[in-house]
Amino acid sequence: MKILCIGRNYAEHIAELNNERPSEPVLFLKPDSAILRNNDPFYLPDFSNDIHYEVEIVLKISKIGKNIETKFAHKYYDEIGIGIDFTARDLQSKLKEKGLPWEKAKAFNGSAPISNFINKEELGDLKNLKFDLKINGETRQSGDTAMMLWDFDAIIAEMSKYFTLKKGDLIFTGTPAGVGKVNMGDRLVASIAGSEMLNFEIK
Secondary structure (H helix, E strand, O other), rough: OEEEEHHHOOOOHHHHHOOOOOOOOOOEEEEEHEEEOOOOOOOOOOOOOEEEEEEEEEEEEEOOOOOOOOHHHHHEEEEEEEEEEEEEEEHHHHHHOOOOOOOOHOOOOOOOOEEEOOEEEHHHHHHOOOOEEEOEEEEEEEEEEHHEEEHHHHHHHHHHOOEEEOOEEEEEOOOOOEEEOOOOOEEEEEEEEEEEEEEEOOO
């Protein structure tokens, strides 16, 4: 299995990082070694002093597909969860300045905590799905899929042009505004439509 991610998919997040608004989706990958399950703690790595949280809705691919048309994309996922795309922001900035790939800043061990997954039919309108991240009880990010530049089906269609999607693959769909640094001892709680899905500690 693989983890496919889209960057810069919420306009306010693009603005807060002073990034250029993309004309097409920004895609990148994480290896399966990035996954953290079962609310396991995230251990701060020694190669960065500025690890940022980015809460995202995560899709689980349910069948194999490539070159998927947007109108059929909804048939390729049945379950939805939530995850954190941890980013070594200091390292990413250095790599971007040199025009180098982001992998060291995005794809390191444990950089993709994920929740359990629930049937998408339980969530109602997926084009107006609210989610949030609290740190130590304070809301830091509030997202709504209505604010996406590219919705779930558009993301799947775009990704499947380049990467064959396989059953069990995970798609991180982008983060809203409000990203920031995590610190040792922080407690992260992520929810979809008010239901807690993810709850873990930074160590």
